Amino acid sequence: MTIQPGLPKPEAIIFDMDGTLFKTETLLIPVHHQVFEQLRLEKLYEGATPPEELMLSCLGMLLEDIWKKVIPDSSEAVHRRADELLLEFELAGLKTHPTELYPGVADTLTKLKQRGVRLFVASNGLEHYVKGVAEAHGIAHLFEGLYSAGQYQTASKTELVKLLLDRHGVSRAWMVGDRSSDVEAGKQNHQTVIGCAYAGFGHDQELEGSDILISSFEELLELFEHSHL
Structure with a gap:
């Protein structure tokens, strides 16, 4: 500088x-995988978890824009469920992960x-x-x-x-x-x-x-x- x-x-x-x-990334990387594991369990998403790098590249965006980029083929309802899961796992992760x-x-x-x-x-x-x-x-x-x-x-x-x-x-x-x-x-x-x-x-x-x-x-x-x- x-x-x-x-x-x-x-x-x-x-x-x-x-x-x-x-x-x-100390919180988001583990949470990212948890979100997609849960979406698959709820039959809301199929296939592999999107790359961590893709999720990290979206930092700073509004959540609605993040999901449009990370899972563009999923419905609005899936995006909103992903919102809920992300917050749930992040709040839990702040207590359990070494962030x-x-x-x-x-x-x-x-x-x-x-x-x-x-x-x-x-x-x-x-x-x-x-x-x-x-x-x-x-x-x-x-x-x-x-x-x-x-x-x-x-x-x-x-x-x-x-x-x-x-x-x-x-x-x-x-x-x-x-x-x-x-x-x-x-x-x-x-x-x-x-x-x-x-x-x-x-x-x-x-x-x-x-x-x-x-x-x-x-x-x-x-x-x-x-x-x-």
């Missing part, structure tokens, strides 16, 4: 969850909060999943708000971030995420975008348009210290 002294100091930082704070945040997440968030930064999450995931991850890893108390498409029924990350900014009276924020939807949400809401290049779920152009890219979460603190009002 090359420090750019021109970045404005944020009053708030908004984080994506999957691929930004949470090392999602992980990215290195330095809890410590960096704590230090940013100590410096007076208001912290938020904006995720395209389901409400109980987003809150469950934060609670399972002991970081929920650090956030002023945990916003999810599942809770607010927003059609895009851009809409979700606008709702968050308006509700909390935030005018100067950093949007931190690993997908093009995060870049779009930040830019369309006229905020600074910090692209997380360490997850590796997207293609090379995924973070195009970010103001700066970071290769580890801890770099955020240094970036904040070098920003200015």
Whole structure:
């Protein structure tokens, strides 16, 4: 990371969850297989489980769009049942699987909060999943708000971030995420975008348009210290 002294100091930082704070594959890979095993048991799906890589490549999308890509030939009813199973197995998995945040997440968030930064999450995931991850890893108390498409029924990350900014009276924020939807949400809401290049779920152009890219979460603190009002 090359420090750019021109970045404005944020009053708030908004984080994506999957691929930004949470090392999602530590939960999603085992759960992915459980979902399709159950769908086969319920006679709702036949054939092999779709590749793990396909599911991981969909991180950051709304659930309805994920299933259209992962099981495009299945019905809407099957997609909705997959929603239910995914949430059920993810919530159980947070208690039983050794899931992980990215290195330095809890410590960096704590230090940013100590410096007076208001912290938020904006995720395209389901409400109980987003809150469950934060609670399972002991970081929920650090956030002023945990916003999810599942809770607010927003059609895009851009809409979700606008709702968050308006509700909390935030005018100067950093949007931190690993997908093009995060870049779009930040830019369309006229905020600074910090692209997380360490997850590796997207293609090379995924973070195009970010103001700066970071290769580890801890770099955020240094970036904040070098920003200015």
